[in-house]
Amino acid sequence: MSFRTIDELEAALRDADYLPDRGLSTALFLALALEKPLLLEGEAGVGKTEAAKSLATALGARLIRLQCYEGLDVAHAVYEWNYSRQLLHIRAAQEGTVSEDELFGAEFLIRRPLLEAIDSEEPVVLLIDEIDRADEEFEAFLLEVLSDFQITIPEIGTIRARRRPAVVLTSNRTRELHDALKRRALFHWIGHPSIEREIDIVRLRVPGIPERLAAEAAAFVRELRGLDLSKPPGVAETIDWAMALNALGRQEIDADVVQQTLGSVLKYREDIEAIRDETLQQLVDAAKAGSH
Amino acid sequence: MPERGDAIVRHVVTFGRVLREVGLEVGPGRTIDALRALDAVDLTRQEDVYFSLRQTLVSRHDELDLFDRAFLAWFLRAPVMPPARSSGVTQPAARAVAVPVDRLEEGADEQADGDPIELGASAHELLREKDFAEMTPEEFRRIRRLMQAIARLRPRRSSRRRQADPRGNLIDMRRLVRRSLRTGGEPLERAYRSRKEVPRKLVVLCDVSGSMDAYSRALLLFLHAVVGSGRGVEAFAFGTRLSRLTPDLATRDPETAIDRCTEAVVDWGAGTRIGASLKQFNDVYGRRALTRGAVVVIVSDGWERDDPDLVGREMARLARAAYAVVWVNPLKGNPEYQPLAGGMRAALPFVDRFLPGHNLRSLEELAAVLAGIERRHAA
Numbered sequence: 153m154s155f156r157t158i159d160e161l162e163a164a165l166r167d168a169d170y171l172p173d174r175g176l177s178t179a180l181f182l183a184l185a186l187e188k189p190l191l192l193e194g195e196a197g198v199g200k201t202e203a204a205k206s207l208a209t210a211l212g213a214r215l216i217r218l219q220c221y222e223g224l225d226v227a228h229a230v231y232e233w234n235y236s237r238q239l240l241h242i243r244a245a246q247e248g249t250v251s252e253d254e255l256f257g258a259e260f261l262i263r264r265p266l267l268e269a270i271d272s273e274e275p276v277v278l279l280i281d282e283i284d285r286a287d288e289e290f291e292a293f294l295l296e297v298l299s300d301f302q303i304t305i306p307e308i309g310t311i312r313a314r315r316r317p318a319v320v321l322t323s324n325r326t327r328e329l330h331d332a333l334k335r336r337a338l339f340h341w342i343g344h345p346s347i348e349r350e351i352d353i354v355r356l357r358v359p360g361i362p363e364r365l366a367a368e369a370a371a372f373v374r375e376l377r378g379l380d381l382s383k384p385p386g387v388a389e390t391i392d393w394a395m396a397l398n399a400l401g402r403q404e405i406d407a408d409v410v411q412q413t414l415g416s417v418l419k420y421r422e423d424i425e426a427i428r429d430e431t432l433q434q435l436v437d438a439a440k441a442g443s444h
Numbered sequence: 445m446p447e448r449g450d451a452i453v454r455h456v457v458t459f460g461r462v463l464r465e466v467g468l469e470v471g472p473g474r475t476i477d478a479l480r481a482l483d484a485v486d487l488t489r490q491e492d493v494y495f496s497l498r499q500t501l502v503s504r505h506d507e508l509d510l511f512d513r514a515f516l517a518w519f520l521r522a523p524v525m526p527p528a529r530s531s532g533v534t535q536p537a538a539r540a541v542a543v544p545v546d547r548l549e550e551g552a553d554e555q556a557d558g559d560p561i562e563l564g565a566s567a568h569e570l571l572r573e574k575d576f577a578e579m580t581p582e583e584f585r586r587i588r589r590l591m592q593a594i595a596r597l598r599p600r601r602s603s604r605r606r607q608a609d610p611r612g613n614l615i616d617m618r619r620l621v622r623r624s625l626r627t628g629g630e631p632l633e634r635a636y637r638s639r640k641e642v643p644r645k646l647v648v649l650c651d652v653s654g655s656m657d658a659y660s661r662a663l664l665l666f667l668h669a670v671v672g673s674g675r676g677v678e679a680f681a682f683g684t685r686l687s688r689l690t691p692d693l694a695t696r697d698p699e700t701a702i703d704r705c706t707e708a709v710v711d712w713g714a715g716t717r718i719g720a721s722l723k724q725f726n727d728v729y730g731r732r733a734l735t736r737g738a739v740v741v742i743v744s745d746g747w748e749r750d751d752p753d754l755v756g757r758e759m760a761r762l763a764r765a766a767y768a769v770v771w772v773n774p775l776k777g778n779p780e781y782q783p784l785a786g787g788m789r790a791a792l793p794f795v796d797r798f799l800p801g802h803n804l805r806s807l808e809e810l811a812a813v814l815a816g817i818e819r820r821h822a823a
Binding site: 157158174175178179181182185186188191193195222225233235238239240241242243250252255287288324325326327328331334335337338339340341380382383 | 469473503628
């Protein structure tokens with residue numbers, strides 16, 4: 153599936169239960185139109201990973217995800233040989249009848265996400281999640297793959313992508329990425345959504361939630377973001393929390409129910425401890441006032 | 445693209461030049477991307493034009509502000525506001541640092557072939573022990589390369605990447621399988637690999653408040669050398685607030701580096717708010733997990749102007765995420781020193797190693813500690 157305008161893509165994302173703002177739709181649209189990787193940055197929980205998943209749904213493409221971590225290497229990102237099968241194969245065959253070519257053929261190859269994405273027959277969205285966690289050496293290797301869309305396996309040869317996968321990279325900015333990688337990619341910063349959009353998101357993701365509850369929950373989270381917290385809640389937390397409130401059968405929020413459910417919004421003990429009694433009541437009042 | 449006409453091309457090329465003038469790196473590749481992007485979207489929607497240009501021309505979050513200002517000025521003809529910073533640079537501070545560095549550079553060439561580390565003669569021994577606060581610019585020049593050598597000793601961690609190593613302790617399966625072919629699948633000839641060691645992340649927070657004045661220039665030189673030792677180093681200065689120095693220190697020439705730092709640090713030689721600065725660090729950089737797995741070195745005398753309790757609280761947050769925390773206090777060079785300052789006392793429970801940093805000898809000690817440091821506190 154391809155999209156001729158940003159509006160078309162936006163509509164398809166909406167059908168995939170994702171409400172992007174205009175900036176993100178533009179970024180995803182341009183990534184497809186210009187066939188360039190898209191680097192998404194933003195605070196935790198603003199929906200970076202979700203954006204890639206929804207793009208895959210909208211495109212009718214397969215999502216292949218590579219989660220990065222410190223020490224990620226080629227064996228876990230690209231391919232690995234299945235050594236135990238190889239050894240068993242040599243033993244099972246008659247002595248001297250196994251050739252090296254046979255041993256290092258496709259049958260014994262374990263495909264990891266990058267090879268899967270390059271070698272796929274069907275359209276693919278490749279999500280490279282939290283690239284900033286990978287080592288710099290790996291980043292350099294990735295840059296090569298993203299330039300040529302080909303992977304060389306010494307024993308087999310070079311595998312070229314039949315069609316370029318759409319590539320989305322996310323980063324939490326624990327370190328600066330290589331300039332070369334940034335030059336190659338489009339860049340979009342995702343901020344927290346506006347209150348209206350967050351209410352829309354909650355209503356879309358928590359079917360059947362009372363309108364008032366959705367509005368008050370979104371407004372309360374916005375109040376929280378204005379405070380000095382160790383980890384301000386993202387959209388993901390708003391959704392979790394709204395689900396909890398809805399499951400409790402609430403029509404609106406009050407100090408008691410917020411107190412009971414605060415753990416789904418705030419993930420640090422010191423943050424939860426900072427929001428209690430009077431502060432909590434004030435925030436609830438402000439949220440109610442702000443949502444009407 | 446051609447049917448879009450030359451006007452747009454000219455517009456975008458000039459806009460690229462405007463962005464370069466305010467400090468963004470806009471190469472020809474980016475300009476071409478911007479033109480391709482504009483070709484793909486509806487030019488009558490201002491929002492789409494804005495995002496198309498932003499997403500192709502900007503690659504860093506901290507450049508968004510500059511871009512927005514330039515976009516307003518260029519496309520919407522709004523009056524240009526001056527960049528937010530640059531007002532608070534204090535002149536005396538610039539002088540304090542610039543003078544010794546000028547002299548440092550004079551002797552840099554003649555120093556080039558003699559390795560000062562091997563000149564371990566008595567004169568240099570004396571220099572090693574000499575308090576930074578009492579050093580002349582000439583003496584600073586002589587210790588510069590020694591500082592660089594010390595800075596190269598970085599803490600390391602083992603990476604998951606491996607390298608062939610006959611004495612390694614991991615089996616190299618790919619080679620083992622290949623060799624087993626000759627022996628009917630019996631892995632007689634073993635091949636080994638070992639984990640590669642890479643430098644561990646290092647974060648240095650350096651106090652540049654008034655009470656540290658005598659040591660600031662020496663420690664900045666040291667910071668410059670540390671940043672030059674390879675990737676994975678982040679350097680910050682703090683007085684009443686925090687400034688990130690990594691980009692300013694990342695130039696080869698120490699003079700330029702230190703000039704830039706003087707400009708970047710707005711509260712040079714002012715008071716100290718250690719707690720507030722640590723909080724700023726934890727909030728902004730800790731949240732991005734810069735601290736996680738890093739060895740954090742704090743260089744300060746621990747004189748807190750505000751609330752020592754805040755120092756304790758923020759040190760606790762820092763220590764939880766860090767691999768290890770080292771506190772370097774130049775005052776500790778005095779044998780009679782006792783950590784009585786409120787901020788220092790509040791910080792100490794969260795410090796893994798507490799070291800002096802008043803002369804070269806103590807920086808060597810610091811380097812040795814860093815090279816061998818292990819996680820002491822439980823995660």
